[in-house]
Amino acid sequence: MLAGARDWLAGLGLGEFGATVLLGVALIMGYLTFNVLFLIWLERKVSAHIQRRFGPMEVGPHGSLQTVADMVKLLGKQILTPVATDKFVYILAPVLVFVPTLCLASLIPLSGAEAFANLPYGLVVLIALSGISVLAIFMAGWASNNKYAVLGGMRSVSQVIAYEIPILLAALSVVMIAQSLNLREIVAAQARGVPFALLQPVAAVLFFIGITAETNRAPFDIPEAESELVGGFHTEYSGMRFAMFFFAEYTNMLVLAALGATLFLGGWLGPWLPGPVWLLLKAYAIVFVMIWMRWTFPRLRFDQLMTFAWKLLIPVALVNLVITAFAVGGRR
Amino acid sequence: MKLARRVWIGAKSLLIGLGVTGRHLFRKPVTLQYPHEKPDASRWGGPIELRTFPETGTHDCIACNACTRICPSECIYVEGKRPEGSKKMRATLFTLDFSTCSLCGLCVDVCPTETLQYSKRYDEAMYTRPATVNDLLGPFGEDPYLTGKLK
Amino acid sequence: MITPTAEPLDTYTLNMGPQHPSTHGVLRLKLTLQGERIMGVEPVIGYSHRAHEKMAENRTYAQFLPNTSRQDYLSGLIYNVAWVEAVEKLAGIAVPERALVARVILSEFNRISSHLLWLGAFLMDLGAATPFLYAFDDREAILFLLESVTGSRLTYGTARFGGLSRDLDADFPRRAREVLARLKARWQEFVDLVEDNVIFRQRTQGVGVFTLDQCRSWGVTGPPLRASGVPYDIRKAEPYGAYARYEFDIPTRPEGDVFARYMVRVAEMQQSVRIIEQALDGLPEGPILTEGSIGIKKRLKPPVGTLYYAVESARGAYGIILVSEGGTEPYRAKFRTPSYANLGLMYDALPGTMVADAVAVLGSLDLVMPEVDR
Numbered sequence: 001m002l003a004g005a006r007d008w009l010a011g012l013g014l015g016e017f018g019a020t021v022l023l024g025v026a027l028i029m030g031y032l033t034f035n036v037l038f039l040i041w042l043e044r045k046v047s048a049h050i051q052r053r054f055g056p057m058e059v060g061p062h063g064s065l066q067t068v069a070d071m072v073k074l075l076g077k078q079i080l081t082p083v084a085t086d087k088f089v090y091i092l093a094p095v096l097v098f099v100p101t102l103c104l105a106s107l108i109p110l111s112g113a114e115a116f117a118n119l120p121y122g123l124v125v126l127i128a129l130s131g132i133s134v135l136a137i138f139m140a141g142w143a144s145n146n147k148y149a150v151l152g153g154m155r156s157v158s159q160v161i162a163y164e165i166p167i168l169l170a171a172l173s174v175v176m177i178a179q180s181l182n183l184r185e186i187v188a189a190q191a192r193g194v195p196f197a198l199l200q201p202v203a204a205v206l207f208f209i210g211i212t213a214e215t216n217r218a219p220f221d222i223p224e225a226e227s228e229l230v231g232g233f234h235t236e237y238s239g240m241r242f243a244m245f246f247f248a249e250y251t252n253m254l255v256l257a258a259l260g261a262t263l264f265l266g267g268w269l270g271p272w273l274p275g276p277v278w279l280l281l282k283a284y285a286i287v288f289v290m291i292w293m294r295w296t297f298p299r300l301r302f303d304q305l306m307t308f309a310w311k312l313l314i315p316v317a318l319v320n321l322v323i324t325a326f327a328v329g330g331r332r
Numbered sequence: 333m334k335l336a337r338r339v340w341i342g343a344k345s346l347l348i349g350l351g352v353t354g355r356h357l358f359r360k361p362v363t364l365q366y367p368h369e370k371p372d373a374s375r376w377g378g379p380i381e382l383r384t385f386p387e388t389g390t391h392d393c394i395a396c397n398a399c400t401r402i403c404p405s406e407c408i409y410v411e412g413k414r415p416e417g418s419k420k421m422r423a424t425l426f427t428l429d430f431s432t433c434s435l436c437g438l439c440v441d442v443c444p445t446e447t448l449q450y451s452k453r454y455d456e457a458m459y460t461r462p463a464t465v466n467d468l469l470g471p472f473g474e475d476p477y478l479t480g481k482l483k
Numbered sequence: 484m485i486t487p488t489a490e491p492l493d494t495y496t497l498n499m500g501p502q503h504p505s506t507h508g509v510l511r512l513k514l515t516l517q518g519e520r521i522m523g524v525e526p527v528i529g530y531s532h533r534a535h536e537k538m539a540e541n542r543t544y545a546q547f548l549p550n551t552s553r554q555d556y557l558s559g560l561i562y563n564v565a566w567v568e569a570v571e572k573l574a575g576i577a578v579p580e581r582a583l584v585a586r587v588i589l590s591e592f593n594r595i596s597s598h599l600l601w602l603g604a605f606l607m608d609l610g611a612a613t614p615f616l617y618a619f620d621d622r623e624a625i626l627f628l629l630e631s632v633t634g635s636r637l638t639y640g641t642a643r644f645g646g647l648s649r650d651l652d653a654d655f656p657r658r659a660r661e662v663l664a665r666l667k668a669r670w671q672e673f674v675d676l677v678e679d680n681v682i683f684r685q686r687t688q689g690v691g692v693f694t695l696d697q698c699r700s701w702g703v704t705g706p707p708l709r710a711s712g713v714p715y716d717i718r719k720a721e722p723y724g725a726y727a728r729y730e731f732d733i734p735t736r737p738e739g740d741v742f743a744r745y746m747v748r749v750a751e752m753q754q755s756v757r758i759i760e761q762a763l764d765g766l767p768e769g770p771i772l773t774e775g776s777i778g779i780k781k782r783l784k785p786p787v788g789t790l791y792y793a794v795e796s797a798r799g800a801y802g803i804i805l806v807s808e809g810g811t812e813p814y815r816a817k818f819r820t821p822s823y824a825n826l827g828l829m830y831d832a833l834p835g836t837m838v839a840d841a842v843a844v845l846g847s848l849d850l851v852m853p854e855v856d857r
Contacts (some may be wrong), residue, residue, distance in 0.1 A: 052362045053614035207340045219682055296353045298682050299610025301839045344683030352676045362620055377634025404546035436549035436640035441779045
């Protein structure tokens with residue numbers, strides 16, 4: 001069906017490559033927008049029921065249209081731009097924080113049959129791209145001309161950098177077993193055996209903790225905590241610009257969760273339902289656990305957060321990597 | 333090894349915590365969905381009102397101003413008139429400024445005829461400041477004592 | 484960790500303004516920071532000053548009753564009863580047995596509800612939002628119970644000279660025991676969710692230690708003092724009302740850190756449950772109010788004299804100095820509020836800690852600003 005749409009668009013004069021790009025962008029953007037609306041609603045409902053409340057109930061059945069109403073309200077808000085900001089950087093930052101996530105989304109294979117990309121070094125590209133969003137966060141903090149925003153930006157940056165390492169090391173352990181950096185190969189390896197979460201439970205846990213910290217979710221959400229004294233990097237952003245950061249955070253959650261599902265839970269594998277549905281189900285399950293964790297645990301203090309990463313997670317990840325290397329080498 | 337033990341205890345505590353919230357996730361919410369459901373206000377001490385006595389069908393305020401004198405916020409204003417041939421006065425004007433009333437109940441305790449009582453209203457809201465002044469005689473029609481129907 | 488230098492040029496001032504989600508009321512803290520470390524703190528109070536002590540000079544003893552609850556709105560019933568008991572002692576008014584026991588029951592429920600609110604707010608400051616809702620769920624049960632007795636949920640005007648204005652109905656013991664059963668089922672949940680949680684422990688253990696000398700120099704009472712090792716509780720040291728009849732412990736911990744204060748308050752809630760159970764078992768029959776509507780129908784004129792009356796509120800020792808010159812209004816009423824003294828600890832405890840800990844320490848003190856400013 002999608003191939004048919006692509007051919008039709010190509011026939012319109014865009015050419016096959018242009019048609020693929022256009023179709024891909026439309027599908028991804030469309031789905032990600034729906035995803036954000038859905039995730040915000042899910043978070044509000046899950047957090048509400050954990051707290052023995054109902055959450056949104058009035059707008060739409062069981063509050064399903066509440067996010068739409070909130071977006072409409074946000075669109076109407078006055079966008080206050082502080083005077084002494086670095087204008088270009090200030091406006092670019094919210095956009096830039098979203099772009100790497102978009103690239104990531106297009107690189108995760110949705111099923112064995114059709115993928116938006118089939119890169120032999122897919123995993124490396126993904127991890128590299130996810131590091132670019134760090135730049136955008138710091139740009140946002142710096143351009144705001146607010147010492148607290150700079151502080152928040154710097155903290156965010158150091159947090160993301162610190163937690164990328166366990167993510168990478170955990171992914172490497174999986175790569176060693178699958179003998180490939182190609183995501184499709186990794187899923188195929190899981191089809192032949194068992195999901196890697198069973199073979200690499202430590203790596204799975206490390207990866208999960210890592211992506212929770214990457215997306216600034218509790219208990220690692222000091223940079224955006226409201227009850228702390230210093231505001232986060234998005235202090236000086238209001239209205240739709242603030243919504244862009246929000247959008248990026250939720251999209252990042254889903255994309256990284258989908259990556260985790262691909263690496264550890266078998267990606268699109270599963271009986272009866274089509275591949276993309278399974279991938280999304282697994283990704284949303286991981287996101288659900290992230291939401292569950294946010295509303296259960298208190299926040300880690302910033303230095304405790306960094307200590308946890310550098311002194312516990314990274315050594316454990318390295319040890320896991322070495323053990324995996326020996327195990328894989330020994331089997332050969 | 334001590335570190336491993338600490339990590340294990342820490343991780344276990346986190347999982348137990350998740351278990352607590354997870355259990356609550358599937359229980360019925362305790363929210364009262366106002367205005368679809370109304371709370372139980374049967375024992376609530378709401379804004380002061382005049383009691384209607386079943387024997388006479390009206391209130392028994394004799395405009396003695398004991399409530400006016402005792403009110404710490406000075407929010408009560410009472411005026412009275414003596415019906416012809418009667419020794420007791422009847423209230424002709426009884427206003428209570430709800431914006432300064434603290435619902436302390438001293439007026440209820442001091443009232444010699446036990447006419448003042450707490451009502452059960454809990455959702456009084458008004459749009460203008462003058463509207464905060466409650467006219468306690470409002471719910472009553474013409475006063476049978478003043479028209480001569482009762483003595 | 485940034486090691487602070489002696490360079491004053493490195494410091495900057497951060498204003499934790501009167502409107503802040505974590506200051507529990509209108510407290511302004513001018514913090515002098517160096518990097519992440521707090522070098523100095525200057526609390527600015529007075530944003531909630533309503534001149535209660537002056538009002539006491541211009542109101543009769545009965546007319547002051549609504550003011551008492553508004554000083555510390557979370558221990559409103561305890562303060563209400565304290566005023567009434569102080570005046571009763573000054574004027575020599577007898578109180579029926581049933582009223583004494585009922586006052587203890589209601590005061591202890593008030594204490595539990597105050598500690599539950601503190602627990603929720605404190606954990607919300609640390610970042611965990613759900614215990615707040617669970618604590619308020621239980622608090623709702625208590626408030627509904629107290630509403631059935633007094634007619635109010637937060638600011639109680641129920642005490643009268645010589646007893647209480649409304650009696651406990653026949654169904655009250657049964658409903659009260661239901662609430663207690665509900666509370667007792669909740670303790671383990673708080674242990675699982677909060678106390679054993681490794682993140683909570685890391686945030687609170689060893690943080691914000693108050694030494695015994697600091698407590699002594701600022702006149703600290705209540706849970707902060709008991710968490711620093713001193714088992715001082717006015718209900719045991721100078722028993723008032725019916726407290727001498729009941730068996731209960733004073734939870735004390737030696738560490739003096741934020742975690743110790745948390746544990747002390749949770750243990751106090753459990754002791755309060757114990758007191759209420761004993762009181763309910765021994766609830767005597769009889770009148771709830773001494774005959775004669777003292778102070779209401781006829782203005783009360785206590786004899787000339789000065790009295791200091793202290794009770795244990797949820798925050799510490801609450802003392803009333805009542806000076807009577809024989810008139811219908813007090814000559815002077817001075818209120819010694821626990822939060823005012825406990826606030827002084829900020830001067831000693833905050834410098835040297837990190838900004839993120841300041842919120843935890845402030846929350847663990849359980850300050851109620853209206854009581855500081857009166």
